[in-house]
Amino acid sequence: MSKLPNIPTSIFSVMSQLANEHGAINLSQGFPNFPEDERLLQISESIIRENIHQYTPMAGLPSLLEKIANQTLKQYDRKVITSTEILITAGATQGVFTAINTFVNQGDEVLILDPSYNSYEPSVLVAGGKSVRVSLNEDYTPNFNRIESAITSKTKMIVINNPHNPTGRIWTEQDFEALETILEKHPKILILADEVYEYITFSQPHISFNTRPKLVERTIIASSFGKSLHVTGWKVGYLIAPEKLMHEMKKVHQFLVFSVNSFSQHVISRYLDVVDFNEISKMYQRKRDLFQNLIKDSRFELMPCDGTYFQVVNYNAISNTNDVDFAKELIQKHGVASIPISVFYADQTDKHMLRFCFAKTDETLIAAAEKLCKL
Incomplete structure (x- = not known):
């Protein structure tokens, strides 16, 4: 008997396949279509023949762990111990x-x-747990009354994605304070903080759980080099957590993948000496601004985008069709692929919203916007 009998084919696969069939511009899946940084490629070429192709230590390449610790101190003023509080993973x-x-x-x-x-609930189901889905507010900010009401004696963990996929929203200082007030009453609840878009933020700074003294000892933070360095296919991420939690996670990691791709770890370790995360954020802000400017006069309504490389739009002025069917129609009749937001809800809440990925070349965004402005 399968542990995931009711999990359908991923909407990302469905929309990308449709896009391929109809020759549509693919703004659905969240990956860049522009070239990697030339410096990253040069490092890759320069070390490919070095003796770096065997297993790294289970927790990760020591030099990469050290670079992560240095970056965490620089970015968040948090000191993490490389040997006990960081784990390199096969993607976030x-x-x-x-x-x-x-x-x-x-x-x-x-x-x-x-x-x-869409990866959170299947992971809970495989573990034998129960997902309790709590809807955000209409503007996609957290609703703390709903969160507090959903907590029971069985609550083990809260998963928080910030900056948020699919909506692009970012938590504020007030949001963190509200969460801290609630969790003071529930000291045993763990936090899993998915911060894979931490270096892709715009109008307001990203506040990391790394910076929250009241929460950090019960928080596991997931980060992604794939997202931060736009090498999604390398599947290299990392976890940061206090030693008491990390010690237990390493036991599972050891028998799940043992260690992560050695070549990618070596390249990323050297690349971190030269890359500037602030420049990455500026590059994505330029792309966000370009895409927003290109479709601002269309009949799509732009939702706030504080971070990530996703722009959510409302299409109420164009159609009353449900979002899944409208997304398919957009591919088949108008040549642009997106992701309907209802698939990210347990109850398929449909507010006539679509998610576009703007991590694309300017030419791709211009061509897509030209089609979208004709609707």
């Missing part, structure tokens, strides 16, 4: 799966804030 998705399956047991409940990324 594996990190999320490892964290959930380490601590969630049969019958435990995990709060997931909807709309939510």
